[in-house]
Amino acid sequence: MEELTVIIPFLNEKTEVENTLNSLISHTNESINIIVINDASNDGYNYDMLEKKFNITYIKNKERMGVAKCRDLGISKMTTKYFLLLDAHMRFYTNDWYKILLKALYENPKSILCCQSRTIWNICNKLIEYEDRISNGAYINLNHTSIDFLDVRWDYTKSNNKDLIEIPCILGAGYAGSKEYWTFIRGLEGLLEYGLDEQFLSLKVWLTGGKCLLVKNITIGHIYRNFAPYATNSLWYYYNKMLIIELLLPNSVKYQYYNILKLSNKELFNEAYNRLKTNYDWIEEQKKYFKSIIINEYSYIENFNKSIMSNNIINIERAAKYNELENEIVKLLTISHNNNISISRGICGKIIILLLWARLTKSEIFEKIAESFISIVNENLSYNTPLTFENGLLGVGWCWEFLIQNKLLDGDSQIILEDIDNRIMSIRCDKMKDLSLETGLQGLIVYTLARIKGCIINNNEIPFDKEYICTLYDAIQNLLLNNPVPLKNIYFETELINILENNYKKADIQPLNSNDIRNFIKKNNEDNIHLYHIISEIMKYEKISIITYSIIHQFKI
Structure with missing residues (x-):
C-alpha cells in the first residue's frame, strides 16, 4: 500500500527535474506517488514529457503561484497519508530512506521532519559535493532589533548520536509530515511567491506543541547556485516576514521590528503593509484560529533558537x-x-x-x-x-x-x-x-x-x-x-x-x-x-x- 507522496514544485529547472526524479527513483525500493508541479515555467523546455516518462502526476500552472502555494496545492491533491517535499534540484544517497522516514512519521505524528542536507554547488555545470560539511538543522534569528530578524542559519554545532534530533528550524528542502498535521497548522497559507517557508512552518510547529525533527540517517543532496532561474522580488520577503509577525508573534516584537523595516526601506515597508491591510479580514480569522491551537509561549521558541544561535557565535x-x-x-x-x-x-x-x-x-x-x-x-x-x-x-x-x-x-x-x-x-x-x-x-x-x-x-x-x-x-x-x-x-x-x-x-x-x-x-x-x-x-x-x-x-x- 502506498503511504507517501513526493511533491516537487519547480520553475525553469530544465534537466534538473529529470535528474532529481532519476535520483529519487533509483534510490527508492518501494512504490510511491510522485506529484510534480510546473509553476508556469517560461524557459521553453519540454516539461510535459515528464508525466509519461516517469509515470507521475503532472500539474501545470497557467500562472505562477510561488513555491509556498505549490506545496500547499500538492498536499491538497495527494491521496496518501504522508508527504515528502522536495526542490527540483536534489540528489538521493540513502536507499532505505522510505522505511526510515515512515517509521519516524509513525512515531511522531505532530511533527515536520527534515532530512540531513548535503551541500552541492553547481560550478560551471559541474556538481561539487561537500560530504564533510554536516549541519544539525537550522535556527532562526529571533533578535527583533536586527534587520536580519527571522533570517535562518545552519546549525554547525556538534549534536548527540540520536537518529532524530529536535531542531529549531527545518532547512534544506527535504521535509516530511502528515497531511492531517499540515492541514491542522494550515501549511503555508498566506505566503507570497517565495521566501520564509521554513521559518513559517517551524514556528507554527513549535508554537502548537509539535516538533521539528532532523532525521540524521537520511541524506539528500541539495544543489545550490548563485542565481535562481526565475525572478524574485524583495517585496515578497518583506510581506512574508510581516505576515508571520502578524499571525504568530507578540505585538511588542511587531512594533519594534516594523520600525526597523521602515528605517531600512520605507517604500518597501509601506507597500508590504498596504498589502497586509487589504487582507485584514483573512488575517484576523487566521490569528483567531492560531490563538486557539497555540500551546507554547513565544519565549519558549525564542530561548530555544537563542541557545542554538549562541553556540554558533564562533x-x-x-x-x-x-x-x-x-x-x-x-x-x-x-x-x-x-x-x-x-x-x-x-x-x-x-x-x-x-x-x-x-x-x-x-x-x-x-x-x-x-x-x-x-x-x-x-x-x-x-x-x-x-x-x-x-x-x-x-x-x-x-x-x-x-x-x-x-x-x-x-x-x-x-x-x-x-x-x-x-x-x-x-x-x-x-x-x-x-x-x-x-x-x-x-x-x-x-x-x-x-x-x-x-x-x-x-x-x-x-x-x-x-x-x-x-x-x-x-x-x-x-x-x-x-x-x-x-x-x-x-x-x-x-x-x-x-x-x-x-x-x-x-x-x-x-x-x-x-x-x-x-x-x-x-x-x-x-x-x-x-x-x-x-x-x-x-x-x-x-x-x-x-x-x-x-x-x-x-x-x-
Whole structure:
C-alpha cells in the first residue's frame, strides 16, 4: 500500500527535474506517488514529457503561484497519508530512506521532519559535493532589533548520536509530515511567491506543541547556485516576514521590528503593509484560529533558537572572516597571470593560496581550481624554462617545498625536485654578477635554504654536493661583506649561513611559512604585499586536509 507522496514544485529547472526524479527513483525500493508541479515555467523546455516518462502526476500552472502555494496545492491533491517535499534540484544517497522516514512519521505524528542536507554547488555545470560539511538543522534569528530578524542559519554545532534530533528550524528542502498535521497548522497559507517557508512552518510547529525533527540517517543532496532561474522580488520577503509577525508573534516584537523595516526601506515597508491591510479580514480569522491551537509561549521558541544561535557565535564570526578572505581570494584570481608562474605575481602564488584556503574550509571548489592552475604550470615547464626564482624553476621548486612542508601536497620533493637540484649544482654561484632575487644569486639562496630545511625536517639527505655548498657559502659571505650596495633584507642569507655552519638545533628548524613569503616579497616588490596578507591570515587557522601527490606528479621535469 502506498503511504507517501513526493511533491516537487519547480520553475525553469530544465534537466534538473529529470535528474532529481532519476535520483529519487533509483534510490527508492518501494512504490510511491510522485506529484510534480510546473509553476508556469517560461524557459521553453519540454516539461510535459515528464508525466509519461516517469509515470507521475503532472500539474501545470497557467500562472505562477510561488513555491509556498505549490506545496500547499500538492498536499491538497495527494491521496496518501504522508508527504515528502522536495526542490527540483536534489540528489538521493540513502536507499532505505522510505522505511526510515515512515517509521519516524509513525512515531511522531505532530511533527515536520527534515532530512540531513548535503551541500552541492553547481560550478560551471559541474556538481561539487561537500560530504564533510554536516549541519544539525537550522535556527532562526529571533533578535527583533536586527534587520536580519527571522533570517535562518545552519546549525554547525556538534549534536548527540540520536537518529532524530529536535531542531529549531527545518532547512534544506527535504521535509516530511502528515497531511492531517499540515492541514491542522494550515501549511503555508498566506505566503507570497517565495521566501520564509521554513521559518513559517517551524514556528507554527513549535508554537502548537509539535516538533521539528532532523532525521540524521537520511541524506539528500541539495544543489545550490548563485542565481535562481526565475525572478524574485524583495517585496515578497518583506510581506512574508510581516505576515508571520502578524499571525504568530507578540505585538511588542511587531512594533519594534516594523520600525526597523521602515528605517531600512520605507517604500518597501509601506507597500508590504498596504498589502497586509487589504487582507485584514483573512488575517484576523487566521490569528483567531492560531490563538486557539497555540500551546507554547513565544519565549519558549525564542530561548530555544537563542541557545542554538549562541553556540554558533564562533562559527558566525569565523564565517564573516572567511567571507572577507574569500572575497580577497576571488579578486586575486581575477587578476590575469599571462602564464607567469611566479609566486609573487603569478600562478604559483595562487596555487599556495587556493590550497591553503581549500584545506581551511574543506572547499573542493578551490581545490579543483588549484588543480587547474597546477596543470597550467605543468604545461609551461620544460627544459627551456629559465632557472630563475621570479618566473622559472627555482620559484616553482620553492612553491613545491612550501606545499609539501605544510602538508598541502603529499609527495617526495627529493624525487620531484631532483632535476632542479642537479641543474643548480652546475652553477658557479660565487662568480655570479646578478645578485637579484628575481634572476640571480638571491633566488638560488632562497631555493637552497627551502630545500635544506625540508631535508632536515624530514630526515632526508641534503641533495647538494660539497662543491656547490662551498661556493654558495663563499658567495653569501661576499654578498654580505663586500657588496657595495647594502641589502634591505638579509633574512634568507643569514639563516642559510647559520645552517651551513651548523649553528642550529633541529627543533628550531620550522616549515616554510608566511613570514618566508613576506621576506622575499619585500625583496621583490612591496606592491604585492596583499599576497602575504592573504596567506598569513589563512595560516592563522588550523590545518585540515591534504591533496594527494598524484595530482601534481608531473611537476618533475
